[in-house]
Amino acid sequence: MIAILVSWGIFMLVFLLGAGKGLQNGVERQFQGFAKNTMWIWTWKTAMAYNGLPPGRVINLDLDDYQQIKTKLKGIEEITPRLGLWGTLVNRKEKNGSYNVLGIDASYFKIAQLELLQGRYINESDVKEKKKTIVIGKIVAENLFKPDEEILGQYLNIKGVYFKIVGVFASKSFGEEAKDDEEAIFLSYSAVQQSFNFGNRIGNLIVSIADGYDSEDIKIEIKKVLNANHRIHPDDDMAIGAWSSQAQFKIFNGLFMGINGFIIFVALGTIFAGMIAISVIMMITVKERTREIGVRKALGATPSSIVLLIMQEALFINIISGIFGLIAGVFLIDKLGQVLETMGFENEYFYNPEVDLSVAVAALFALILSGLLAGLFPAINAAKIKPIEALRAD
Amino acid sequence: MISLRNLKKSYINGANAVHVLKGIDLEIAKGEMVSIIGPSGSGKSTLLNVLGILDNYDEGEYYIDDVLIKDLSANQGAYYRNQFLGFVFQSFNLLPFKNAMENVALPLYYRKIKRKERNEIAKHYLEQVGLADRWHHLPSELSGGQNQRVAIARAMANKPKLILADEPTGALDSKTSEEIVSLFKKLNQEGITIVVVTHDMHVAEQANRIIRINDGIIDHAGY
Ligand SMILES: Nc1ncnc2c1ncn2[C@@H]1O[C@H](COP(=O)(O)OP(=O)(O)OP(=O)(O)O)[C@@H](O)[C@H]1O
Ligand SMILES: [Mg+2]
Numbered sequence: 001m002i003a004i005l006v007s008w009g010i011f012m013l014v015f016l017l018g019a020g021k022g023l024q025n026g027v028e029r030q031f032q033g034f035a036k037n038t039m040w041i042w043t044w045k046t047a048m049a050y051n052g053l054p055p056g057r058v059i060n061l062d063l064d065d066y067q068q069i070k071t072k073l074k075g076i077e078e079i080t081p082r083l084g085l086w087g088t089l090v091n092r093k094e095k096n097g098s099y100n101v102l103g104i105d106a107s108y109f110k111i112a113q114l115e116l117l118q119g120r121y122i123n124e125s126d127v128k129e130k131k132k133t134i135v136i137g138k139i140v141a142e143n144l145f146k147p148d149e150e151i152l153g154q155y156l157n158i159k160g161v162y163f164k165i166v167g168v169f170a171s172k173s174f175g176e177e178a179k180d181d182e183e184a185i186f187l188s189y190s191a192v193q194q195s196f197n198f199g200n201r202i203g204n205l206i207v208s209i210a211d212g213y214d215s216e217d218i219k220i221e222i223k224k225v226l227n228a229n230h231r232i233h234p235d236d237d238m239a240i241g242a243w244s245s246q247a248q249f250k251i252f253n254g255l256f257m258g259i260n261g262f263i264i265f266v267a268l269g270t271i272f273a274g275m276i277a278i279s280v281i282m283m284i285t286v287k288e289r290t291r292e293i294g295v296r297k298a299l300g301a302t303p304s305s306i307v308l309l310i311m312q313e314a315l316f317i318n319i320i321s322g323i324f325g326l327i328a329g330v331f332l333i334d335k336l337g338q339v340l341e342t343m344g345f346e347n348e349y350f351y352n353p354e355v356d357l358s359v360a361v362a363a364l365f366a367l368i369l370s371g372l373l374a375g376l377f378p379a380i381n382a383a384k385i386k387p388i389e390a391l392r393a394d
Numbered sequence: 395m396i397s398l399r400n401l402k403k404s405y406i407n408g409a410n411a412v413h414v415l416k417g418i419d420l421e422i423a424k425g426e427m428v429s430i431i432g433p434s435g436s437g438k439s440t441l442l443n444v445l446g447i448l449d450n451y452d453e454g455e456y457y458i459d460d461v462l463i464k465d466l467s468a469n470q471g472a473y474y475r476n477q478f479l480g481f482v483f484q485s486f487n488l489l490p491f492k493n494a495m496e497n498v499a500l501p502l503y504y505r506k507i508k509r510k511e512r513n514e515i516a517k518h519y520l521e522q523v524g525l526a527d528r529w530h531h532l533p534s535e536l537s538g539g540q541n542q543r544v545a546i547a548r549a550m551a552n553k554p555k556l557i558l559a560d561e562p563t564g565a566l567d568s569k570t571s572e573e574i575v576s577l578f579k580k581l582n583q584e585g586i587t588i589v590v591v592t593h594d595m596h597v598a599e600q601a602n603r604i605i606r607i608n609d610g611i612i613d614h615a616g617y
Contacts, residue, residue: 295487298448299548300476300504303468387471388448391487 005281006318006367007325009274014329014360019110020261020263022337027252036389037077038111039215039244041222044235047238051231059230059239062200064262069205073221075213080105081189091157093142099140100184101158103192103203111208114181117150119167122298123338126166126186131307132195134158135167158184161195215244226273267363272369278318279374286310286378293382294390303383318371322364329360395587396422396445401454403440414440415451416610422589427582429598430591432607438591439560441607445589446479446558447471459555476504480549482559486539486541488533494520494544495529501552519547523577539570548575550586550612555579557581559590563597575600 043059061081070079083103092100098185102290109121117138126133134156145151150239155162172183207222209215219242226232232239292308301309382390403415414437420427430438443449444456445464456463458478466474480501481487488497499509518528523543533541539550542562549557556557559578563571575597582588590601598604606614 018468278601291487292489295489296500297505298475298481298487299501300472300552302472302504307506384468387475388443388447391448391483 004279004321005274006321006371007328009270009330009367010322010325010364011332012270013363014326015332016266016270017359018333018336020259022333023259024256027256037209037211037215037244037246039207039209039242039246040105041207041217041226042203042241043226044238044241045145045234046236048236050233053231057239059226059232061203061205061226063202064200065226065229066202066205068225069222070206072225075210075221076207077210077255078107078110078208080108080111081204082108082206083189083192083198083201083203085159085192085196088158090140090144092154095144097143097371099137101192102184102186103189103198104186105189108186108206111179111206113172114169114173117168117170118163121167122186122188123170127190129193130188130190132161132163132187132191133166134163134185134187135169136165136186137184139167139182140185141168148276148312157194158185163191186259205261209244209246213217215246219244253299257375261367271363271366271370275370276373278367278371282314282371282375283378286375289389290298290382290385290393294387294393296388297305297387303380307376307379310375310382314371314375315368318368322368326360326364330357365373395424395459396420396428397455397457397460399455399457401444401447401451401456403451403453405437414610415444417454418607418612420605422571425582425585426603427578427588427601428603428605429601430605430607431593431595431598434593436607437610438607439517442558442589442591445556446481447475455526470503475490476501476552477558478555480552480554480557482542482545482549482557482562482594484564486533486538486545486563486565486612488544488548490533493530494525494536494547495504497533497544498548498551500576501548505552515551516547519550520544520552521546537570538566539573540579542566542591543577544572546574551582554586556587561589561592562590563592563594566587568596 025363041061042338046053046057046059059254066081068078069076081104085101087098088101090101092096104122106122106124119135121135122133125131136151136156144156145154151165151168154165156165169182173181188351192198193201205222207218209218223240224234224241226240227234227236269373276286283315289310293301296309302380398418398420401415401420404411404413406412418441430441432438439450440543443590444451452467456457458474461474463477489500492500495516498519499512502512502515502567517526520526523546525540525543525547527542527545528536533544536544546557546562551558557578560579563574566574571594578588578590579600588601590597592598592601604614605612
């Protein structure tokens with residue numbers, strides 16, 4: 001009975017903790033695409049009239065905005081424009097494909113979580129000299145090149161302009177996001193401006209925020225600059241958009257705290273219920289063994305040897321069954337992870353469930369300890385009664 | 395060896411006390427085999443339990459080898475029981491989940507004798523009671539007479555000065571009773587002092603001496 005209870009308690013605990021961890025791992029993975037403190041800034045139309053200007057004006061970020069934010073604002077670690085030709089037909093010899101062609105500054109590669117496979121990234125001199133150099137994602141390379149073909153130094157035709165490949169990269173993200181990354185082609189924003197007639201425009205801005213700064217504060221500062229530059233009403237929320245991973249992260253963090261709190265609550269509840277159940281069962285067990293205790297006393301057992309006997313057995317049962325539950329729980333969580341993987345179960349929010357073994361072991365100890373404590377009092381009582389009374393029991 | 399002086403014991407039942415032993419004076423010499431008889435409820439078992447230090451008493455004195463047995467601590471009681479006494483009960487009181495050998499070895503466990511030696515000794519005593527080949531049997535796999543013999547082997551295992559038996563043949567048929575009694579007689583001849591409480595006159599008559607108790611006092615201590 002005790003064995004089943006302890007096993008079950010530990011098993012539930014391990015399983016819950018594991019499932020919770022899986023959820024957490026899943027969501028955390030969602031944020032690996034960019035450094036944790038990243039912010040996107042984009043523009044749309046004005047919603048409000050301001051300074052004699054009508055609403056509905058289309059706002060475009062330009063180089064001045066970029067330079068100002070880059071040089072004047074504190075708390076910005078890296079900043080880069082991202083000027084996109086989304087879904088552009090790219091040709092190479094007889095092969096072609098449609099990819100996102102993105103103009104960025106060299107600092108982009110410090111923000112994005114990419115891994116260089118060959119060659120180099122776009123650097124400052126590419127940007128300064130508006131060189132027609134590109135780095136391509138792994139999928140682009142696989143689509144346009146044969147496996148053993150030399151990639152670096154080759155040219156791609158993007159809307160009639162030839163660009164030289166200087167690097168190939170892979171994504172450090174997972175799933176959809178990795179695919180997006182690896183289907184992209186990066187080149188300097190200045191080359192995009194020049195080759196595809198963007199003039200002064202820079203598309204979006206991507207900012208990584210320095211440690212110790214709050215993304216909300218930075219967002220307000222950036223908006224101030226942009227509102228002034230483009231004569232936008234300070235209360236206009238439509239013209240300038242911003243999204244920060246930190247803010248998002250905070251929401252998820254809150255969610256995690258909630259989930260973790262719940263799991264801890266359930267876990268403590270399980271342990272507590274287990275403790276009470278074990279106490280009751282220990283009392284019954286000791287009661288059932290009263291006659292045996294009487295016999296042992298008649299044969300010379302001292303009170304302390306009786307307590308020790310009961311405690312030893314309780315400890316033994318608790319440890320064996322606790323470890324059994326622990327192993328079963330860990331095993332099941334592990335299997336669950338494997339099954340999810342082999343079934344190709346690609347849930348974005350559940351990934352690699354695992355158990356913090358130290359927590360599980362701590363729980364095991366808590367149950368064992370409570371089992372011992374629970375056994376202690378009935379054991380001491382049993383040890384105290386007169387031998388003849390114990391012998392009379394049935 | 396055993397000496398009781400004006401020993402009294404009563405049970406408190408709510409408000410009124412039931413006087414069970416009303417002043418017992420008794421001497422039992424070393425090497426004697428004594429039987430105690432008397433009507434039901436006369437106090438035989440109570441007396442035997444006091445002799446066995448399983449229960450306490452209210453007044454008077456109880457000496458074993460001139461050691462006063464009175465108001466002992468639980469540990470002292472355990473020590474004397476283990477060193478001096480062996481018990482045989484009507485209902486055997488063997489531990490059901492231990493085999494014959496382990497049951498016999500139990501008093502030796504409380505003497506802190508190592509398991510291997512314990513089991514050797516236990517087998518030796520099982521041989522003495524004619525159960526050498528049954529050492530691995532559980533009590534449930536043995537007959538009543540066999541169980542009682544295991545219990546006697548257990549009582550012998552720690553070489554007690556005194557074996558106390560409360561109706562050891564009460565649950566056995568007359569033929570088996572006969573065997574048990576002759577076993578006691580054999581032990582007695584080896585020098586162990588034995589006190590047997592019984593209802594069975596055949597059993598009682600095998601003793602050197604019959605003591606009759608009536609309503610808490612000894613009314614006859616003949617030979
Ligand atoms: N634990 C107890 N509480 C109260 N009274 C008790 C208790 N044990 C025994 N008695 C009473 O003490 C008296 C003597 O009991 P005891 O068991 O010694 O009798 P006995 O001579 O052994 O009888 P029997 O031959 O039936 O075994 C009885 O009246 C009994 O009711
Ligand atoms: Mg009786």
